């Protein structure tokens with residue numbers, strides 16, 4: 557599926573600079589050597605800072621509102637306040653994002669909720685995130701893989717580090733664009749199913 561996210565024209569640069577990100581992920585078709593070096597330096601700087609500490613530095617409370625498309629449950633919580641994550645909210649979110657097919661629950665990476673919070677601010681969305689998929693048990697992931705070519709065997713859904721969402725008041729294409737600009741992890745755009753996959757893995761897109 558061509559969603560304008562494929563890597564193109566940067567093969568030579570990527571060969572010389574392995575940490576260099578695909579141009580399409582950066583929203584720019586061509587980067588100069590200077591741009592590449594600057595981005596490489598920025599990436600190295602960021603890599604030396606523990607992400608949890610960086611996220612925890614901001615004093616502003618962080619909220620997330622979710623509605624599950626399969627269980628029809630709703631949850632709206634302030635998961636971060638007074639400089640730390642709220643364990644009760646994280647527990648409620650982990651239960652909310654359980655594998656709805658098997659009932660299996662798994663801790664969810666708090667950085668994923670930071671991404672959702674940032675994207676709500678970036679897009680100006682007022683509606684809750686519609687959740688298509690959160691945690692996936694190995695059993696469910698195996699079943700989905702049998703029925704779809706788009707399900708990865710090493711999916712970060714299995715580690716509680718990925719979520720598939722859409723918004724009622726922001727197009728999935730606009731949500732994807734905002735997520736790619738945020739550069740906090742993986743971004744997958746599924747136009748035909750109208751949702752965006754977000755994860756806390758390395759920055760990449762498809």
Ligand SMILES: [Zn+2]
Pocket residue numbers: 689713718719720753754
């Ligand atoms: Zn996904």
